[in-house]
Each structure stands twice: as C-alpha cells, then as structure tokens.
Amino acid sequence: MSNLSLDCKNLSVSEQEINSERVSLCHDQLEQGTGAGADYLGWLHLPSRFSVSTATEIETTARSIRDRCEAFIVVGIGGSYLGTRAGISFLNSSFSNQGQGGPEIYFAGQNISSDYHADLFDLISGRDVCLNVISKSGTTTEPAIAFRLLKEMVEKKYGADGARDRIVVTTDASRGALKSLADDLGYKTFVIPDDVGGRYSVLTPVGLFPMAVAGIDIQELMEGARQGEKLYSTGSLEQNDAYRYAAIRQLLYQKGKTTEILATFQPAFHYLAQWWKQLAGESEGKQLKGIFPASVEFTSDLHSMGQWIQEGSRNIFETFLILESSRRQLKIPTFQNDADGLNYLAGETLDTVNEKAWLGTASAHKEGGVPNMTLKIKDRSPASLGQLIYFFERAVAMTGYLNGVNPFDQPGVEFYKKNMFKLLGKPGL
Ligand code: PA5
Numbered sequence: 458m459s460n461l462s463l464d465c466k467n468l469s470v471s472e473q474e475i476n477s478e479r480v481s482l483c484h485d486q487l488e489q490g491t492g493a494g495a496d497y498l499g500w501l502h503l504p505s506r507f508s509v510s511t512a513t514e515i516e517t518t519a520r521s522i523r524d525r526c527e528a529f530i531v532v533g534i535g536g537s538y539l540g541t542r543a544g545i546s547f548l549n550s551s552f553s554n555q556g557q558g559g560p561e562i563y564f565a566g567q568n569i570s571s572d573y574h575a576d577l578f579d580l581i582s583g584r585d586v587c588l589n590v591i592s593k594s595g596t597t598t599e600p601a602i603a604f605r606l607l608k609e610m611v612e613k614k615y616g617a618d619g620a621r622d623r624i625v626v627t628t629d630a631s632r633g634a635l636k637s638l639a640d641d642l643g644y645k646t647f648v649i650p651d652d653v654g655g656r657y658s659v660l661t662p663v664g665l666f667p668m669a670v671a672g673i674d675i676q677e678l679m680e681g682a683r684q685g686e687k688l689y690s691t692g693s694l695e696q697n698d699a700y701r702y703a704a705i706r707q708l709l710y711q712k713g714k715t716t717e718i719l720a721t722f723q724p725a726f727h728y729l730a731q732w733w734k735q736l737a738g739e740s741e742g743k744q745l746k747g748i749f750p751a752s753v754e755f756t757s758d759l760h761s762m763g764q765w766i767q768e769g770s771r772n773i774f775e776t777f778l779i780l781e782s783s784r785r786q787l788k789i790p791t792f793q794n795d796a797d798g799l800n801y802l803a804g805e806t807l808d809t810v811n812e813k814a815w816l817g818t819a820s821a822h823k824e825g826g827v828p829n830m831t832l833k834i835k836d837r838s839p840a841s842l843g844q845l846i847y848f849f850e851r852a853v854a855m856t857g858y859l860n861g862v863n864p865f866d867q868p869g870v871e872f873y874k875k876n877m878f879k880l881l882g883k884p885g886l
Pocket residue numbers: 534535536537591592593594595596597600654655656657739867
C-alpha cells in the first residue's frame with residue numbers, strides 16, 4: 458500500500474512524450490551500478506538492509522541521551538543536517554522543538570553566524586547538554602568551528618571525562634579529522650557508510666540517531682522507506698511514480714521550464730522542502746544544466762510570491778506537496794451576527810478550506826501557464842515520511858541520469874571553499 462500518490466492532470470505536456478526507453482536505460486544503470494557515481498549507490502538498499510542490531514544500537518544510545526540531557530545539539534551542515542531537521546519538524550509539534558518528552562533539539566554548525574551561536578549558548582547555559590556532531594568528511598569548516606565552541610563549553614562544564622559521555626560522533630568509518638579525534642578521545646561513534654553520499658544519508662545514523670533522540674519511531678520510518686524501496690525500484694514507468702515524476706520533470710525542463718517550485722500548504726513541510734532543494738540542487742545542477750529547485754509555503758506565499766508565479770516569467774513548473782489529512786481537525790465556528798461574513802464556512806474544517814485553496818491555486822496557475830502536478834502524502838507519520846524520502850531520492854537520481862549528469866557528486870561546492878580558505882590563509886593551500 459502506498460502512502461503517496463502522484464496526480465499529473467494539470468500538465469501542459471502529455472506523458473506519451475516521455476522517452477521511456479531512456480528511463481529504462483537509466484533504471485538499469487542505477488540497478489546494475491553502471492552509471493556515473495556508481496560508488497555512491499548504497500542509499501538504494503539502506504531500507505531493506507536496515508538491521509535489528511543497528512536499530513537497537515541507535516535506540517539504546519538515544520534513550521541514554523533522552524534520560525539525562527535537557528538540550529541536544531545536532532552539529533552539521535548540508536546532507537549532515539537538513540534531513541534530520543526535515544524529519545523532526547515534519548513529525549513533531551509546530552511550535553516546540555522538544556523531542557516528544559525528551560530534550561529540546563537545537564542545530565548548530567549549519568552557518569558561521571556569531572550571533573546565532575552566541576544566542577544558542579545563552580539559551581542552553583544552565584541546562585544539561587549533549588551533542589551529536591555529524592560530518593562524513595570530518596573536515597567541513599562550519600560544523601568543525603561550532604563543534605570546537607561546543608566541545609570547549611561541555612568540557613568546561615563537565616570536565617573531559619564527563620564531556621566524553623555527552624558527545625556522539627557520526628562520521629566516516631576510517632577517514633577524516635573528526636574520526637581521529639573521536640578515536641583519540643573515546644567518543645561514541647556511528648558510521649556513515651562509504652557508499653552513501655551526504656544528501657542521500659538521512660536514512661543512516663546521520664538522520665536516524667538524532668531523530669530517535671527526538672522521540673521518533675525510527676523503525677516505523679525505515680518500514681515506510683522499505684515500502685518506498687519496494688514500490689520505486691521497479692523499472693516499469695507505469696508502476697513507478699518516482700520515475701514518472703522524474704521523467705515529467707525532465708520533459709518540462711527540456712521544454713524550457715527550468716525552475717521547479719515545490720509548493721506546500723503546511724508549515725511542518727518547511728524543512729522538508731529545504732532538504733528536497735539540497736537533494737535536487739546539488740545532485741542535478743552541474744555542467745551548466747539542471748532544474749533550479751525553489752520552494753514556497755502557501756497560502757502564506759500566495760500573498761508574496763503568488764503574483765510572480767501567476768504572471769511572471771513563464772519558465773516555471775510547480776509540484777504541490779499536499780497532506781491528505783491533518784492530525785487534528787479544527788472547525789470554523791458560527792458567529793451569530795456574521796459580522797465578518799464567514800458564516801458560509803461555519804462548520805467547515807480548516808483542512809477543507811486549505812484543500813480548496815490548493816485546488817484553486819493549481820487551476821489558476823495552470824491557466825496562467827504554469828504546468829503543475831501534485832504529490833499527495835497520506836499523513837504526518839514516520840512511515841509516510843520514510844516513503845517520501847525514498848521517493849525523492851529515487852526521482853532525483855533518475856532525473857540526474859536522464860539529464861546526463863552524475864547525481865552523486867558536488868564538484869561546484871569546492872569553489873567557495875577554496876576562495877574562503879585562501880582569504881583565511883589556511884596552511885597548505
Ligand atoms: O550532499 C553532500 O555531500 C553535502 O551537502 C554534504 O553533506 C555537506 O557538504 C556536509 O559535508 P560533511 O558531512 O562531509 O561535513
């Protein structure tokens with residue numbers, strides 16, 4: 458049973474135009490490991506290979522953190538950050554960063570802002586703190602700086618021995634400065650598999666451990682992802698919605714629709730959209746090619762970006778990510794004098810109004826020359842999230858292959874680093 462469904466009726470292209478032979482070829486490359494970046498295909502089978510012993514190790518460590526810390530700081534950037542943040546904000550309360558009865562969850566090292574980190578220090582001072590520093594390379598500057606600051610803080614507070622019990626490292630099995638430091642200081646360590654790249658790593662301890670600390674049922678999440686692996690590993694375009702979505706994106710791109718806007722109607726999807734942007738952007742944008750991934754949050758952004766989308770440059774298409782059913786239903790009350798003229802909606806749920814806003818927007822944008830499709834997700838459960846993560850990973854890998862690029866490298870990211878290091882006078886450059 459699928460928790461996702463793809464609706465393509467608002468497109469300007471016919472699915473008959475899809476080059477299904479090319480999809481089939483790219484599918485074989487993915488499955489047989491004969492395409493570009495084949496050393497990084499470990500994510501394909503993470504769900505089906507997820508073992509009870511891995512689940513137990515992650516859950517046991519998470520429980521010990523939940524039992525004794527009030528603030529849990531996740532240190533990482535890019536693929537070592539966004540998936541975790543997406544999962545926690547998708548599944549937990551809209552207003553609290555409290556992990557379902559466990560510690561409050563904070564993020565550091567995803568920027569180099571002095572004020573951000575100083576404010577974080579103020580916020581957590583006086584609370585019992587634990588850290589999870591995540592970096593596959595173990596050398597990324599942003600999290601390395603944040604970790605230095607936080608490590609110094611916990612060592613001052615708990616002493617070197619006490620700090621050791623409060624720091625968990627997630628990194629490569631053998632390489633990188635973080636791995637050496639973890640070995641030297643005896644930190645608990647989780648391994649990121651060699652064949653899984655940063656932005657495809659949310660279903661490894663990179664995402665699973667902090668999500669478990671946040672009280673998320675990671676076994677249910679992986680069960681949903683396993684369902685995704687089953688559904689989206691078939692080469693048949695008719696049966697594989699992840700490939701249909703990928704092939705339609707590619708078709709629209711070839712027809713000049715060079716920007717895709719992921720449009721959501723739920724604040725809980727905010728970081729999911731950020732994760733999707735990184736997954737698609739870093740995977741597809743290279744060799745002067747690739748769809749530019751953008752995102753908007755409706756209905757809020759209908760009052761800011763709505764005008765542009767309706768009547769601006771016509772190089773865009775939209776993918777609506779729609780939640781089928783909220784966890785709780787609020788109904789609009791009746792006002793006796795109907796002073797605000799809203800009584801025609803009295804008794805309706807907010808979900809009903811939100812749904813009409815989506816349907817109205819989809820048809821308005823189609824009329825305005827913005828082809829769109831809709832991906833519906835059944836609910837805000839770990840299982841649905843797991844399936845959605847796998848769906849997007851498959852789809853982005855397929856789009857990359859369809860467009861003739863390696864979706865598993867990111868050579869362009871190095872450019873800013875080189876310049877920054879030169880300006881900072883890094884030794885050895
Ligand atoms: O997808 C990627 O590979 C990147 O976004 C990385 O995740 C990001 O640069 C962080 O790298 P690292 O985990 O090595 O610190």
